[in-house]
Amino acid sequence: MVTSLPQGLGSNDIGLDRGQLGSKRLVQFEQHNQHWVLRQLNTQYIASSSNAQEQQAAVDAFASAILWRGKIDDGSADLTPLLFEDLQRLTNRLNQTEQGQYRLDPNTSFIPQAGLKTFIDNADVDVQLNLRGNHPGDQVWQVAADPERLALKVRFSFIRLPKQPMTPVPYHPQSGYIAMQFSDYGQPLDRPIERRWLVKHRLEKTQPGTAPSPVKKPIVYYLDNGVPEPMRSALLEGARWWADAFEAAGFIDAYRVELLPEGADPQDMRYNMIQWVHRATRGWSFGDAIVDPRSGEILKGHVTLGSLRVRQDHLIARGLTSGWQEREQAFAQAEQFALNRLKQLSAHEVGHTLGLAHNFAASAIGNGSVMDYPHPQLTLNQERIEISPGYNTGMGDWDKFAIAFGYGDRDQQPQRLRDANQQRLKFISDADARPQGGSHPQAHLWDNGDSPTQELNKLMQIRTLALQTLSPSALLDNEPQSQLNAMLVPIYLLTRYQLEAVSKLIAGQQYHYAIGETSQSAWVSEQQQTEALSALLAQIDPEQLQLPESVQKQLLPPAQGYRPTRENFQSRLGLQQDPLGMAEVLSRHTLALLMHPQRLNRLLEQHWQDDELPGLEQVLEEIQEATLLESLDSDARGAIAMRVNAVVADQWLVSLHHQDTSPEAKALLASMLSETVTSFEKRARRSNRLHAAHYKLLAQRLTDGLTDPKVRVIDHPLKMPPGSPI
Known part of the structure; x- marks a missing residue:
């Protein structure tokens, strides 16, 4: 049983997006006397034993959950009480994000006309849940028709699991896949209790073996038909890159992407979906999936793409090309730059729904994976910043390895790992890359190059020129000059992510996810650390932090009808921009x-x-x-x-x-x-x-x-505007 949101709230910060998948529960209906009961099974603790008593001992040791109980009347029971429970945890989410105290209003909640839907593999019920609340937060005020009365549609999907579960594929930490983890008390003493399977779609060749072969049932993704051009074509192209990886792994015509047919329901289990979701502010995109907890099989992939991402990339590109004399060419390249990023984003999020985890070390091997977070590739050509193509196109070597490893013949996995090591394909994921105190010298988000310090020095030159040439010529038609303030932010902070990459060289350590082999960590060399420290200290030199005078004179207070947003630098000068505040934030x-x-x-x-x-x-x-x-x-x-x-x-x-x-x-x-x-x-x-x-x-x-931990020189530091996602 899966809950989801056919209709969302529209706030990136709150996170209740259209199409969002919620809780995923393995459930069974049971008859007890004159009642039906819906029980949620505990899938985290099992005993994979042939002994029924051992299996039952694991079941009895950990709590299941009773979700609903209904009296049987003429062979049926009323499921309505279950449907009017907040199993999507809407009120919890609003609470956690400090957006007010809300409660479900049963008097105005209802099952709409045509709310019952049946498909081949799932039976669904749409429920209009209405929430009443006090003290709504700023994010609710921004997006709701009435902040004290929120109407959200929740869907309950009862999904038929495959009669025969897929044969699980054991997880390997160097494979690049997402792991499904559980405890198995049926394991012998010479094996760990903790077991992990990698998650993947079921894909079977018509002719089993290592030779290329057509497949019994291809993996097909469908793009939301509400996406306008030119974004529609870009998303289709990027998502289709994975066909090359499956082809290289020996699966013929195994993967394709199509536009969602007219009248089709995105929640139908037959459709792996790529949805185009609008929010009031830009935010993250996601790749989620409904997974069979018995095997790790992905039953439905579901991608959520935030529609404002492409506009942020367009803004960055316009700022970088502000110094171009050929304005039509600059705007044309800015559009292509943003669409190239959208292609990569589409491939990235689909990759998650194929089972793949982030690989944040890929940028150190020539942008070898769409599963990294890419920074735009920029170059200096004399006194001009070149932004084309901005982003790589197509599959990387790591992506092809990962598909072959997870979907290919299991007997070939050890050799594929050896081949990957020989090709120096590296894999480092979130836990090592996201923390700002991380130590891995290649594990970074939004960086480029195999030498973080050299890339930082190059970006500093580009940033200097971009600031010197920033002008209102980069604004859109009918935008007031004061909107240059928003464009200044990503240009002034152009190095923010490369700075993080360089910082990890200092007291950094090389290592990888070893299994079945001997591996040693090693400190980053003295020379690399010394160069990194010098490069970081150069970033807080007043000369680097100072805004060019030409730019300062062009920064105007917000025009009538406009107001500063969180995308702008904060200021201690009132409506005027604050150059010292910007230096404070970056330093x-x-x-x-x-x-x-x-x-x-x-x-x-x-x-x-x-x-x-x-x-x-x-x-x-x-x-x-x-x-x-x-x-x-x-x-x-x-x-x-x-x-x-x-x-x-x-x-x-x-x-x-x-x-x-x-x-x-x-x-x-x-x-x-x-x-x-x-x-x-x-x-x-x-x-x-x-x-x-x-x-x-x-x-x-x-x-x-020295003695009072609350004391600071700057009592109320200015906040850095949001950067991720780009």
Whole structure:
């Protein structure tokens, strides 16, 4: 039984999107005396034994759930009480996102006309659930007709499982697949209780074996027919890239993508869906699936694509080409740039519904997978930024390996793994790549290149030129000049993700997901770490943080009828843009990465193991020399330097009091802070009035902050505008 949302709320932040799949429950109907009962089975704990008593012991050890009980009347029972329960957890979601206290209103909830639907493999009921609430949050106010009365349609789907479950495929951590995990108490002592299967579609050749063959039943995806052109063609093209991977794996005509037929229902289990979903703000896209918990078989893939993503890419491309003299050509390339990104996005999310996990190491091997998060590929051609093609097209080598491994002959899996290692195909996924304190030098989101530092230096040059040439010529027709403020954000913060990639070189470690082999981790080389530290410190140089004067003069307050959104930089200057605030935001981002508590701890550890590698004291001293101990000018750059000093001081205090910072690192941080306070007191006595006041404030706040974890120089830091997803 699956719940889903045929009609959504339209807020990315709340996350109740049209087409969203909700809870997926393995259920069975049981008759007990004069009642039918619907029981949800516990699939997390089983005993795969031939002994019925052993199987029952596992069932009895863990709780199942009774979802509904109905009295039998003339062979049937009323299911309505189940349908008016909030099994989609709408009220919980609104609660968790701090959008108000809502409750289900049974008096205005109902089953609409034509709400009962039967298909070949599923029987569905649509229910109009109405919620009443108090104190609605900002996101609800933004999207709802009446924020205190929310009408959402929920669907209950009762899905017939295959009579014969698919033969499960054991999970391998180097395969690149999503794992389905459960505990099996029927396993012998020489095997782990925790078992994992990879999730995949059932795909069978008409002629079994390793030779290429047609298939019994192809995998077919259907695109939402509500997608307009040119996005429709781009999404179809990108999703169809996977046909090449299946062909390379020996499956002939095994995969295709079509437009959803007129009158077809997206919730029909026969249709693997790619849905085009509108929201009030841009946000993430998703690849979800309904999976048979008995085998790991994907019964239905379901992709949700946010329709505003393509517009953000278009905006970025227009900003990067703002300096082009040929405006028609610039706009044409911006459109193609955005569509190329959409193709990659379509392939990426479909990949999840084929069973594949993220591979965030692929960008280090020549953008070898659509399962990475790609940053646009940009180049400098003399005094012009080139954005074409922006994104790769087609399958990467990793994608072809993954399809062959998961869908191909199991006997060939060991050899495919050996071949992948020989081709230096790397796989690192979310747990290693997403944390800002991560240590893997190739595991990054939204980065490019096998050398993160070189790519950062290149992006810095592109960013400099993009800022110098940014102008209202990049705006759309009838947009006021004040909309340049929104375009400035991704250009000023162009390096934000590459900075994260470079930070992971410092106290970084090489490793991979080893199984059945001996593997060792290794620290990143001293040279790479030194170059990375220099590159990061260069990002907080006032010269890099300062906005060109030509750009500052073009930034106007919002025009009448417009207002700042979260996509804009926050300002302490009222309606005017705040150049110092922008410098504060970017420098804090850089320093938070560099001084992440886990990174500071690893700096100590690596230096203890190898004194040739940078240690924590060395890194902290270089931060001090580049910022706190640098002399101040009496111009705009001096003002930026003072703001950066405040950010450095605050980050120092954050790291000092963070629960993850080791006691050894805390001791060194506190000692160096005390020495810095003494230096500030001396500088205050020989500086002009403004600079003296600056040093006195820093000295006072650092002194207080040594013992009070709440003390900061900047009491209310400006927030960085959202970046992901791009």
